[in-house]
Amino acid sequence: GRIGSGLGVKIGGLGVIIEELPPELVKAAARQNIELEIEILSPCFGHYDKSRLARLDLNLPVTLAGQTFNFEAYEYLFPDQQKVIYFWDDWQLNWTNANAIYPDDPQVGLRLYASVCQAMAGYIKQGNFDTVHLHDYHVGLLPFYLGDDYLRRTPVHFTIHNATYQGVTPLVGGGYQSLDRINLPGERLFHKYFDFFDNLNLMKACMLKVHEIGGKITTVSGDIAGTWGYAAELKEGHAQIWARAYAQKGSPPGEVFVPNRHLDLFEKLPITGITNGMGRSNWPQNLPELKAAVLQVTQVKRGPDNPIFKNPITQNSMLSSDHNFDAQNLPVKAELKRLLHLEAFGSEPEWDPILITAVGRLVDQKNLGLIADIMEHTMIYDGGAKFIILASAPEGDAAGKASEANFFRLAAMYPSRVYFNNSFNLPLSKLILAGGDFTLIPSRFEPCGLVDYEASLLGNIVIGRATGGLTKVRQCAYLYEWLDISDRAGEANAFFRQIQAAIDTYRHNPVRHGQLIQQAMAIDASWDSSAAQYIQMYRYGLMVEDWYAKRQKVIESFVASLKQEELAIFSKFFMPGQQEYADTFNWELEQALVKSFDSAA
Structure with missing residues (x-):
């Protein structure tokens, strides 16, 4: 966002949200008697003037294909007091500009997202953040670079702005090697999180990880229960949509569009809708483009030979008085x-x-x-x-x-x-x-x-x-x-x-x-309702972290209460369910039992 400042881009709706949502979150938090500070982490795209930014004295090592190099981090405080941290590496980002920030080559994209996420993770781990809120698959690798120890202490949530783009990347040399090259343990992570028809799927991996640690997966329209809007659409698979199309036409449809792009994980995990708002500058009584003074400034920038409006009556009227x-x-x-x-x-x-x-x-x-x-x-x-x-x-x-x-x-x-x-x-x-x-x-x-x-x-x-x-x-x-x-x-x-x-x-x-x-x-x-729901989500995340810590103590207390013979009998018969029948709590208990046996041995 913030394209007018020269330090932002606005390609799609995400740019608008990143510009408008943070200050609204601060206001919503204040209404709930919470003092909220936000830092926005963003790549530093090639056309940004880094002389306007404050260089941070930080060591942010990044490893790709076994080669380690350092990212630079810069800070900028906007007039509305929103702080943005920009991450820069000439090799990864010098090709970007105001009209192009997403690579056409998926392998180039994977290296870009992996390197920026590593730098961001390094920055986050050096800070003292209470919550991390991710937006879209481009930062979907961040939880894996933050690591499980960090994720046990800090809630992470994930908002999906457009599930059509999921970061699906063809494998090169197999799944393990594809992850190894971006500094992730492929053998441990590929099949559990990333595998998608012999591709990497960054959105799928992020969804699984965020859900696993108790974070919320949200999208940009619908309600908390996901009963309408995009949140509801993402839960529908091809068969369900095809059946509705058949009923609608009274004959078999030729082709239907599946919003979740056949990632059936959407049909299994809870997806929450928090509908985006809009800044009040879009209301007709506030709209800048209906104000003569604003249009006069725009006209000066365009020059006398390039009028905003081609009709002289329209041009004169719009630039002489407010509408x-x-x-x-x-x-x-x-x-x-x-x-x-x-x-x-x-x-x-x-x-x-x-x-x-x-x-x-x-x-x-x-x-x-x-x-x-x-x-x-x-x-x-x-x-x-x-x-x-x-x-x-x-x-x-x-x-x-x-x-x-x-x-x-x-x-x-x-x-x-x-x-x-x-x-x-x-x-x-x-x-x-x-x-x-x-x-x-x-x-x-x-x-x-x-x-x-x-x-x-x-x-x-x-x-x-x-x-x-x-x-x-x-x-x-x-x-x-x-x-x-x-x-x-x-x-x-x-x-x-x-x-x-x-x-x-x-x-x-x-x-x-x-x-x-x-x-x-x-x-x-307005953003009022949406921002309030996001603040509640952040509070929920802190409660979940507390619950996960307390349930771990419950497990430890139960295992400690078992005598050696009881421990052997319980471990012999206790078998957690698999896949969709799995219970995370039971698997944590299984791990505790194994750990107890290893300690006894």
């Missing part, structure tokens, strides 16, 4: 709709157009290419329906580039009803969300979702697929159910039916549409 609003001041939103229409179509809106918007990336996950399939049907259904799309495809993404071409084709065919822009323009994206009537989010999967929150808070009603975190706005949105990803036409029909329902409500039941806007803008999207 913030709230649910009691919707005429400002109506004016933003007018300015958006001018920007997109170059004319004043006539009659009462319905502005249907979409903002995002043209990648497989977001499924925005499906919008092109329903555009003409929608424009035929309602003569005033218009589309405003701001989206782009990554370089090298053939499917995404094909979607771009399709949108450009439709915009050329219907210039007064379809607007498409594939350039990045943050103020324009906020104007689109603030001025639009509906926003389209047909995501293939969505662990949490940010655009649905952003749009809803701005009174832009979501029309999308009922998946993962998007269901958190269900009460004020039009969501369709569809699981067969091979049947694009079937999904387009399901999507279109929700668009029809939204248009019908807008045209024929304005009272109901107004109620939806009020409900959407009243959503509690």
Whole structure:
């Protein structure tokens, strides 16, 4: 996070969370009368200016392929008093930049994650931390480098932001050697934690280890029991999803998307949902991109020949006065709709157009290419329906580039009803969300979702697929159910039916549409509840550590109470269950019995 500072990157939603969550945790802890200090540990990416950072005098040795070298650690205190520790090695990180931090080569990635995790573990063990909170598989090796002695003293929790990416890495020279090369004992760890169809799976290993030591595995939408959102989806296997798709279609589905990517560990371990919040700067009354002074500064940076908005009326209006609003001041939103229409179509809106918007990336996950399939049907259904799309495809993404071409084709065919822009323009994206009537989010999967929150808070009603975190706005949105990803036409029909329902409500039941806007803008999207739950999780972790220590004493007391003959009889018949029937407490007792026999011998 913190991309504006020059000391952060924001590739995906994790960057937003790392920026916004820590200060909210401090506030939540204070409300529970807890004084909380947080240190954020991050790689130091190649474009960061290290002259702004304070070098720490620490020895952080890292070993890869038998070669040992030292990482450097730097400290920076942000104005909001959040401390970040950056870890740097020229060999591992000099290739990274603001647009590229994840290696394409999985072996390069494994070496990067292993080296950074070793450096972080070295730093953590020299500190006095009460809890360690891991985010995504990139730091999934950390518990193994921290070691069992440390893990017995300090709770570790693991939050999964996107289970599609699990750190699956092909073996080189077998599983044992693959781990040995990154300074882990392969023979002891590979089969128990890492083996995944003859690959290493860093997420699987981390999940198993964290669960084993009593930590919590969480994800970014759902409830504590994991009954809805992404937490619930991750617990579903292929057979269960396929059966639901069959029931949905009334015929066998061709292909279904499995959010846990066939890692059945998700179906066996307890997964807790703690739904992400959003910073209050995203509320319409606070949104910086609706403030004239902020836009004026942005315009100066862009230069006089590169206006933020191409339409002169929109440009002049947005930069001359503030356009913030709230649910009691919707005429400002109506004016933003007018300015958006001018920007997109170059004319004043006539009659009462319905502005249907979409903002995002043209990648497989977001499924925005499906919008092109329903555009003409929608424009035929309602003569005033218009589309405003701001989206782009990554370089090298053939499917995404094909979607771009399709949108450009439709915009050329219907210039007064379809607007498409594939350039990045943050103020324009906020104007689109603030001025639009509906926003389209047909995501293939969505662990949490940010655009649905952003749009809803701005009174832009979501029309999308009922998946993962998007269901958190269900009460004020039009969501369709569809699981067969091979049947694009079937999904387009399901999507279109929700668009029809939204248009019908807008045209024929304005009272109901107004109620939806009020409900959407009243959503509690703040971090307050989420941060409070994380603080409770940290407190729980400390309690679990205490329980594990006390139960160890129970075991030791029981074994010590047995006479020699009793010890022999008990050990002879006591056999803990295996695999899913195993009981950790029983296995700890088994280990204590063996230790007792060894001592007696």
